[in-house]
Amino acid sequence: MRSKGNWRKLAGEWLVPAVIALAALALRAALASPARVVWGDEPFYLWDGYNLATGRGYTFFGGRPDVYLTPLYPLVIAGLYLVLHNLELASRLCYILFGAALVLPIYALAREMYGRRTAIIAALLLAVYPALTAAELYWGTMTEPLYFLTAYAGLYAALRALRDGGWGAHLAAGALFAMAYLTRGEGIAYIVAVGGMLVLIRLCERRLWARDVWPRLLAMFGVFLALAFPYWLYLRLQTGRWMISGQAGMTYITCISLAYGDVAGFDQATWGLDPASGEVYFFSPTMVSFSMLEHIRSDPMAFARLVYHNARDFLATLFSWRMFPVWLVPLLTLGLFGATWDKRRAKGELLLAASWAPALGFIFFFVQERYIGSVLPLLVLWAAHGVERWSAWAGETLAGWWPRGPAQRVWHTALSVVLATLLAVVSLWITPRVAATTSLGSFRPAHRAAGLWLAEHIQPGDTVMSRYPAVAFHAGAEWVPTPNAPIPDVLAYAYAHGADYFVLDERETRQLRPQLAPLLEVQEMPGLRRLAELEDADARIVIFRLEK
Numbered sequence: 185m186r187s188k189g190n191w192r193k194l195a196g197e198w199l200v201p202a203v204i205a206l207a208a209l210a211l212r213a214a215l216a217s218p219a220r221v222v223w224g225d226e227p228f229y230l231w232d233g234y235n236l237a238t239g240r241g242y243t244f245f246g247g248r249p250d251v252y253l254t255p256l257y258p259l260v261i262a263g264l265y266l267v268l269h270n271l272e273l274a275s276r277l278c279y280i281l282f283g284a285a286l287v288l289p290i291y292a293l294a295r296e297m298y299g300r301r302t303a304i305i306a307a308l309l310l311a312v313y314p315a316l317t318a319a320e321l322y323w324g325t326m327t328e329p330l331y332f333l334t335a336y337a338g339l340y341a342a343l344r345a346l347r348d349g350g351w352g353a354h355l356a357a358g359a360l361f362a363m364a365y366l367t368r369g370e371g372i373a374y375i376v377a378v379g380g381m382l383v384l385i386r387l388c389e390r391r392l393w394a395r396d397v398w399p400r401l402l403a404m405f406g407v408f409l410a411l412a413f414p415y416w417l418y419l420r421l422q423t424g425r426w427m428i429s430g431q432a433g434m435t436y437i438t439c440i441s442l443a444y445g446d447v448a449g450f451d452q453a454t455w456g457l458d459p460a461s462g463e464v465y466f467f468s469p470t471m472v473s474f475s476m477l478e479h480i481r482s483d484p485m486a487f488a489r490l491v492y493h494n495a496r497d498f499l500a501t502l503f504s505w506r507m508f509p510v511w512l513v514p515l516l517t518l519g520l521f522g523a524t525w526d527k528r529r530a531k532g533e534l535l536l537a538a539s540w541a542p543a544l545g546f547i548f549f550f551v552q553e554r555y556i557g558s559v560l561p562l563l564v565l566w567a568a569h570g571v572e573r574w575s576a577w578a579g580e581t582l583a584g585w586w587p588r589g590p591a592q593r594v595w596h597t598a599l600s601v602v603l604a605t606l607l608a609v610v611s612l613w614i615t616p617r618v619a620a621t622t623s624l625g626s627f628r629p630a631h632r633a634a635g636l637w638l639a640e641h642i643q644p645g646d647t648v649m650s651r652y653p654a655v656a657f658h659a660g661a662e663w664v665p666t667p668n669a670p671i672p673d674v675l676a677y678a679y680a681h682g683a684d685y686f687v688l689d690e691r692e693t694r695q696l697r698p699q700l701a702p703l704l705e706v707q708e709m710p711g712l713r714r715l716a717e718l719e720d721a722d723a724r725i726v727i728f729r730l731e732k
Contacts, residue, residue, distance in 0.1 A: 197300075200304055200307070201287060201288060201291040201303070201304070201307045202288075204287050204291075204304075204307045204308055204311050205284050205285065205287040205288060205307075205311070206284070207311055208283065208284040208287050208310075208311035208312070208317075209280055209281070209284035211311065211312065211317060212279060212280040212283050212284055212317060213280050215317060215318055215321060215615075215619070216276045216279055216280055216321065218272070218276070219629075219632070220276075220321060220322075221627045221628070221629060221631055221632045221654055221658075222272060222275070222632075222654055222657050222658065223324050223626070223627035223631065223652065223653070223654040224323070224324020224325060224623075224626070224627070225253070225324055225325045225327075226275065226324055226325050226326045227653040227654060227656070227657040227663070228244065228250075228252075228253055228653065229253060229257050229258055229261065229275075229325065229326070229327060230258075230261055230271040230272075230274070230275060230657070231244060231245065231657075231663070232244070232250050232253060232255070232258035232261075233257070233258040233259070233260070233261025233262040233264075233265055233271065233274070234261070234262070234265060234271055236258055236259065236261075236262035237261075237262040237263075237265045237266050242255060242258070242418070244467075245647070245662040245663055245664070246662075246664070246681065248467055249422045251419055251422050251423055251430035251472055252430050252431045252434065253431070254365065254366050254367060254368060254369050254371075254415065254429070255366060255415060255418075256330070256363060256366035256367045257278070257326075257327045257330055257367050260278060260330065261274050261275065261278070264277060264278070271657075275326050278326065278329060278330060279320065279321065279326055279329050281329075282329035282330045282332075282333045283316070283317070283320065283328075283329035283332075283333075284311075285333050286310065286316070286329065286332050286333050286336060286561065287307045287310055287311050288307075289333070289336040289337040289339070289340045290306050290307060290310050290336060290561055290564070290565060291303045291304070291306065291307040292340045293306075293336065293339065293340045293343065293536075293565060294306040294307070294565050294568060294569070296340070296343055296344070296347070296532075297343070297529070297532050297533075297536070297565075297569075298519075298569045298572065299572075301572050301596075301597075301600060302519075302565075302568055302569045302571075302572040305568040305569075305571050305572060305600060305604045306564060306565045306568035306569070308568075308604055308608055309564050309567065309568050309604065309607055309608060309611070310561060310564050310565075312608050312611040312612050312615070313560065313564055313611055314506070314611055314614055314615045314618040314619075315506055315507050315508075315553070315557065315560055315618065316332075316557070316560055316561065316564075317615060318615045318616070318618045318619035318622065319506060319553065319557075319618050319619070319622045320557075321619065321622075322619065322622040322623045322627075323552075323553065323554035323557070323622065323623060324554065324623060324626065324627070325554060327367055327368055328554065328557060328558075330367050331364055331367040331368045331371060331558070332557075332558060332561060334360050334361075334363040334364040334367060334371075335360075335361070335364040335371060335374055335539070335542075335558060336561055337356075337360045338356070338357050338359075338360030338361040338363075338364055338374060338378070339374070339378060339535070339536070339539050341353050341354075341356035341357035341360055342357040342361075342378050342379070342382060342535060343532060343535055343536075345357055345382065345400070345404070346382060346385065346531060346532070346535055347528075347532075349396060349397065349400065350400075351400055351403065354400040354401065354403055354404040355403055355404065355407050357378075357379070357404050358375070358379075358403070358404035358405060358406065358407030358408040358411075359407050359408070359411060361374040361375040361378070361379070361408055362375070362407065362408045362410075362411035362412050363411070365408075365412060366411070366412065366415060368542075369428070369429035369431050369432070370542040370543075370545055370546070370555075371542055372412075372428055372429075372542075373541040373542040373545055374539065374541070374542060375405070375408045376541065377538040377539065377540075377541030377542075378535060378538045378539055378541075379401075379404060379405060379408075380538070381534055381535050381538040382401060382404075382535070383401060385531050385534065385535070386398075386401070412428075416428060423472050423473070425473070430472055432476055433471065433472070433473075433474035433475060433476045434465075434466070434471045434472070434474065435549050435550075436474075436476045436479065436548075436549055437453055437471070437474055437476075437479065438450055438453045438454045438465075439549050439550030440453075440490065440550075441453060442550050443490060443493060443494055443497070443549075443550045443551070444493070447695065447696065448695055448696050451668050451696040451697070452668050453465060454466050455651065455665055455666070455667055455668045456667065456668045456669065457667050457668075457669050457673060457677070458470050458471075462677075462680075464665050464667050464677075466665065467665075487548075490548075491547055491548060494546070494547045494548070494549070494550065494551050495547050497551040498543075498544075498546070498547055498551045498556060501551050501552070501553060501556060502556055502559070505614075506553065506618050506621065506622065507553060507556075507557070507560065508560060508563050512563075512567050514570070515566075515567040515570030515571060515574070516563060516566045516567045516570055517570070518569075518570035518573045518574055519565075519566040519567055519568065519569030519570030519571075519572075519573060520533070520566055520569075520570075522569075522570065522573030522574075522577075523573060536562060539558075539559075539562060540559055540562075542558055543555065543556040543557075543558050543559045553622070553623075568604075571600060571603050571604055571607070572600055574599075574603065575595075575596050575597075575599035575600040575603060576596050578595070578599050579592050579593070579594075579595030579596035579597075579598075579599055580592050580595075580596075582595045583595055627652070627654060628689070628691075628720070628722070629720075630689075630718055630720045630722075630723075630725050631652050631654040631655050631658070631689070631725070632654065632658045633718055633725075634655050634658075634659075634687055634718055634725045634727060635654065635655045635656065635657060635658025635659040635660075636658055636659070637716060637718065637727065638655070638658075638659035638661065638685060638687075638727065639658065639659045639660050639661075641715070642659060642660075642661055642684070642685065645662070646661050646662070646684040646685065647661060647662040647663065647664055647681070647682050647683045647684050647685070648661040648662070648663055648664070648683065648684070648685045648686075648687060649663075649664040649665070649666050649677075649678045649681070649683035649685065649686045649687070649730075650663070650665075650666055650686070650687040650688075650689075651665065651666045651689065651692050651696075651697075652687075652689065653665075655687045661684075661685070664677075664678065664681045664682075664683045666678075666686070666688075666692075668696065668697055669699075670699055671699065671700060671702070671703065674700065675711055675712065675730075678730055679711070679730070679732065683730050684729070684730055685715075685727060685728065685729060685730060686712065686727075686728040686729075686730055687725060687726070687727050687728070688700060688703055688704065688725070688726045688728070689723060689724075689725050690704055690723035690724040690725070690726075691722070691723045694723075703726070703728075704724065704726055706728075711730060711731050711732075712728050712729075712730060712731065713728060713729045713731055714726065714727075714728055714729075715727045715728060715729050
């Protein structure tokens with residue numbers, strides 16, 4: 185049992201990060217506006233959670249089993265929905281709680297690697313870092329807070345497993361990396377890369393086969409497999425194939441166009457009609473069975489060009505002003521190389537570096553801010569150590585210049601506080617701009633407005649067809665995607681899938697689906713009746729009733 189003195193020491197150790205986490209929670213609560221547009225993949229995650237909570241199973245609307253999205257976030261949403269009865273509020277709560285909680289594993293990682301001073305700086309900077317506060321709200325999934333929390337808690341457990349070798353740390357690492365994978369499919373790279381690095385380090389230490397090493401490593405991988413296997417079995421039952429993700433092939437084939445800026449090509453590859461099934465490609469059996477490996481083998485040079493293009497995009501996106509501005513790179517460099525690496529630190533840094541694997545994997549697909557955001561907490565941690573290293577150097581210098589002045593320790597602390605506070609203030613200052621420019625053009629407040637208009641006119645169980653799922657989500661309706669097809673095929677698809685309303689955004693007719701432009705002027709045609717037109721400064725949104 186812990187003595188009273190030990191509990192006081194523990195409380196003192198975690199008091200500051202706990203206060204910072206509470207401040208992070210307050211900031212996120214202020215940023216998470218109820219008027220936010222729920223767009224992109226987020227409606228799918230929330231609908232999956234709703235269907236789980238209401239007994240429909242792990243399905244999209246129409247009874248389609250979901251083989252694309254991993255299930256942990258929908259399971260969390262399902263649990264919250266049973267209490268809150270509000271999907272938007274459940275999503276917002278996950279953003280606030282999980283995002284604020286990330287402060288704690290980052291503090292623990294920094295404390296273990298670099299000491300308490302760096303840990304406090306890292307916690308402070310992370311709590312207010314714009315790409316991890318404001319930008320997450322507009323990336324279009326809202327899975328990032330849970331994903332980052334489980335991934336970095338797992339990374340801390342792996343670091344403790346490396347340094348202490350305990351059973352608990354190994355088991356926790358395996359479980360947390362499984363949770364990261366079950367939140368986002370690319371998270372499987374954590375157990376492969378970080379777990380693999382643990383094995384490699386033990387091998388280089390010539391301790392891999394020691395009695396106190398290999399059983400614990402085996403247990404780490406075993407826990408991961410035990411938690412991941414039920415999902416793999418589910419995919420097998422739904423698709424007839426063993427796979428770790430149903431999303432890889434679809435992501436690859438649809439994102440080739442996006443990688444080169446061809447949004448029309450992406451729209452056709454995702455929402456065009458599959459001739460074999462008559463279904464949109466996103467829900468088509470053809471897409472689930474698509475082999476990424478066979479596609480690469482058919483044209484390896486095209487794949488090489490894609491990887492080269494994405495590698496350049498990766499660096500440009502990561503070191504952009506919204507993600508990790510170049511003016512922070514000197515601090516990052518100082519944090520990494522401002523002090524000598526002994527063997528203990530070198531092993532820790534190798535383990536941290538291995539955690540880049542999930543983000544780097546998108547070089548083979550397509551690079552977006554949200555895909556590579558998982559490296560940001562680590563970059564912030566390294567930059568925080570750069571603040572500490574600069575403050576130590578400057579404090580020692582000033583103490584030498586001014587022997588009768590404050591001691592070096594006082595200078596060190598004061599300069600750390602000043603520089604960390606300055607960086608935090610700058611972060612807060614640019615947060616509104618980050619929020620205003622993230623995913624600009626990918627969603628519109630008008631989609632929410634159209635959904636709210638529909639919410640006042642539809643009946644329970646009605647289905648809305650639109651290209652943008654945000655419209656149906658905010659209407660509280662079931663959703664059918666608008667296929668990228670000629671008008672007769674679009675209407676036939678709507679009738680076949682029981683759609684009651686059809687919402688057309690003028691924007692989609694300009695670049696993605698010009699064949700649908702004539703519908704913008706239609707008042708009434710067989711099977712279709714115009715109900716309303718919403719206008720903003722950019723484009724109209726037209727709402728039709730489908731007459732069956």
